[in-house]
Amino acid sequence: MSEKTSSKASAFDRRAFMAGAAGSALMPMTARAATQDATPPAARDPSLPVEVTLRVNGKDKRLRIDARTTVLDALREHLKLTGSKKGCDHGQCGACTVLIDDRRVVSCLTLALAAEGQEITTIEGLATDDRLHPMQQAFIDNDAFQCGYCTPGQIMSAVACVKEGHAGSDADIREYMSGNICRCAAYPNIVAAVKQAAPEIMKG
Amino acid sequence: MRPFLYQKATDPGMAVQALGAAGNNPLTRATAQPLAGGTTLIDLMKLDVMRPAAIVDINPLAQGWSAIEPRDDSLRLGALAKMSDVAAHDGIQRNYPVIANSLKLAASAQLRNMATLGGNVMQRTRCSYFRDVSYENCNKRNPGSGCAAMDGVNRMHAVLGTSDHCIATYPGDFAQALIALDAMLEITGASGTRNMPFAELHKAPGNTPDIETTLRPGELISAFVIRGRWPRSVYLKARDRQSYEFALSSAAIALDVQDGTIRDARIALGGVATVPWRAREAEALLKGQKFDDGLAQRVADAAFAEARGRRHNGFKIALGRRVVARALQQAVTMEI
Numbered sequence: 001m002s003e004k005t006s007s008k009a010s011a012f013d014r015r016a017f018m019a020g021a022a023g024s025a026l027m028p029m030t031a032r033a034a035t036q037d038a039t040p041p042a043a044r045d046p047s048l049p050v051e052v053t054l055r056v057n058g059k060d061k062r063l064r065i066d067a068r069t070t071v072l073d074a075l076r077e078h079l080k081l082t083g084s085k086k087g088c089d090h091g092q093c094g095a096c097t098v099l100i101d102d103r104r105v106v107s108c109l110t111l112a113l114a115a116e117g118q119e120i121t122t123i124e125g126l127a128t129d130d131r132l133h134p135m136q137q138a139f140i141d142n143d144a145f146q147c148g149y150c151t152p153g154q155i156m157s158a159v160a161c162v163k164e165g166h167a168g169s170d171a172d173i174r175e176y177m178s179g180n181i182c183r184c185a186a187y188p189n190i191v192a193a194v195k196q197a198a199p200e201i202m203k204g
Numbered sequence: 205m206r207p208f209l210y211q212k213a214t215d216p217g218m219a220v221q222a223l224g225a226a227g228n229n230p231l232t233r234a235t236a237q238p239l240a241g242g243t244t245l246i247d248l249m250k251l252d253v254m255r256p257a258a259i260v261d262i263n264p265l266a267q268g269w270s271a272i273e274p275r276d277d278s279l280r281l282g283a284l285a286k287m288s289d290v291a292a293h294d295g296i297q298r299n300y301p302v303i304a305n306s307l308k309l310a311a312s313a314q315l316r317n318m319a320t321l322g323g324n325v326m327q328r329t330r331c332s333y334f335r336d337v338s339y340e341n342c343n344k345r346n347p348g349s350g351c352a353a354m355d356g357v358n359r360m361h362a363v364l365g366t367s368d369h370c371i372a373t374y375p376g377d378f379a380q381a382l383i384a385l386d387a388m389l390e391i392t393g394a395s396g397t398r399n400m401p402f403a404e405l406h407k408a409p410g411n412t413p414d415i416e417t418t419l420r421p422g423e424l425i426s427a428f429v430i431r432g433r434w435p436r437s438v439y440l441k442a443r444d445r446q447s448y449e450f451a452l453s454s455a456a457i458a459l460d461v462q463d464g465t466i467r468d469a470r471i472a473l474g475g476v477a478t479v480p481w482r483a484r485e486a487e488a489l490l491k492g493q494k495f496d497d498g499l500a501q502r503v504a505d506a507a508f509a510e511a512r513g514r515r516h517n518g519f520k521i522a523l524g525r526r527v528v529a530r531a532l533q534q535a536v537t538m539e540i
Contacts, residue, residue, distance in 0.1 A: 050210065114263060
């Protein structure tokens with residue numbers, strides 16, 4: 001048990017480092033000039049980068065990106081928030097699940113440009129200071145992962161599943177968590193984790 | 205993914221103007237595409253199946269186009285309402301269970317939070333030969349190139365409404381509920397709005413499988429309207445997995461039963477046809493009758509009388525008949 005705890009602590013350090021690195025992704029002043037561009041969007045060259053401000057985990061992040069960039073790639077490649085995982089990149093596996101305006105979505109099929117002005121919450125934004133979110137703790141307590149690759153998506157999806165009121169029974173949890181695939185098949189433990197965390201989350 | 209110009213439409217006029225400006229048919233290959241939930245469009249753009257030069261983000265129209273409005277004698281659903289919100293709506297669950305369940309049994313919770321009703325009915329086929337551009341011969345993608353599915357692994361393909369040019373299955377669930385309930389579409393275009401029966405939206409493949417709908421360039425579905433209430437209605441979906449899978453065979457059934465006699469019956473089939481499929485001959489057998497298992501069997505047989513299986517999908521005919529019979533049983537016995 002103590003081993004498990006210490007490995008989690010080191011994961012925290014890595015996360016803290018990642019969060020720090022994200023600051024450097026803020027756009028330099030020169031990029032702001034592009035917003036002054038009076039050319040209407042329809043007449044612009046699609047090969048030019050576009051400016052977008054994403055609100056991620058409560059902070060505004062200014063980016064200059066290719067219009068094709070998804071929220072997932074913006075998070076991972078531009079903001080260095082690599083908690084959200086790229087599994088299939090086609091909306092089939094759920095590894096990239098984040099909350100947008102408190103609703104779970106797959107970030108790989110969401111264009112960053114379309115998410116402007118909305119509140120994006122990733123796995124990095126779930127804990128409060130040093131205290132894990134009840135769902136994160138429940139995944140540890142119930143050994144609800146093996147390789148861990150799908151886990152950030154599972155946890156984000158599970159938080160929403162509870163808040164939607166879909167964690168009332170094992171059958172409900174299985175149905176409403178079916179958009180998150182776990183290749184290690186930790187499903188029974190994931191169901192147990194969701195059940196454990198649900199009352200605490202509903203309590204607020 | 206190929207480069208595109210991204211534009212947000214802040215009002216319907218701007219949206220139809222931006223989409224209509226690129227006005228080339230067919231709509232499936234129009235150079236400007238509307239973006240709603242993006243769950244089909246972005247996926248197919250990543251696969252290089254769809255190659256729009258411009259994206260018109262219509263999500264800012266949601267304020268006016270996403271209302272869920274149950275009234276005494278009708279239901280109006282805004283085209284930008286999210287699948288999850290409609291599925292969870294009390295009034296829909298009570299008076300239109302076929303709609304609520306067709307939405308609830310589709311996709312995953314995440315995708316239902318993203319996908320809109322309008323986008324849902326416009327989703328493209330899941331035919332693996334259509335989705336993989338390494339197959340040269342797909343009449344839907346490359347008109348005149350042939351159909352790889354005909355002699356390919358066509359287990360998931362259609363047995364109704366097929367042609368010698370295309371056997372791709374219409375993949376959706378919600379559309380079966382709409383066609384069963386005689387839904388009307390409200391369509392917004394450059395010259396205002398027009399109404400059209402939902403049953404006239406999709407086109408069977410025939411000689412032109414690349415033309416999938418009757419929408420004109422620049423037109424957008426803005427709402428769905430259903431008259432009456434259908435509390436005695438079910439959506440039954442048979443699939444390879446219990447959750448998060450497209451239908452092998454599904455049935456949308458709505459009945460009006462008075463004193464044990466069936467006064468009105470609606471049957472639509474999913475997973476087995478190239479377009480949302482209404483089984484009118486089968487419905488006719490039910491009207492004025494009292495229900496029993498023999499009748500259910502005759503209705504199920506009639507629903508698949510014209511079905512034509514291929515090498516790997518013949519099982520869908522037997523499966524589909526059972527789905528219809530069981531769905532009828534459920535609709536007759538459900539408590540309302």
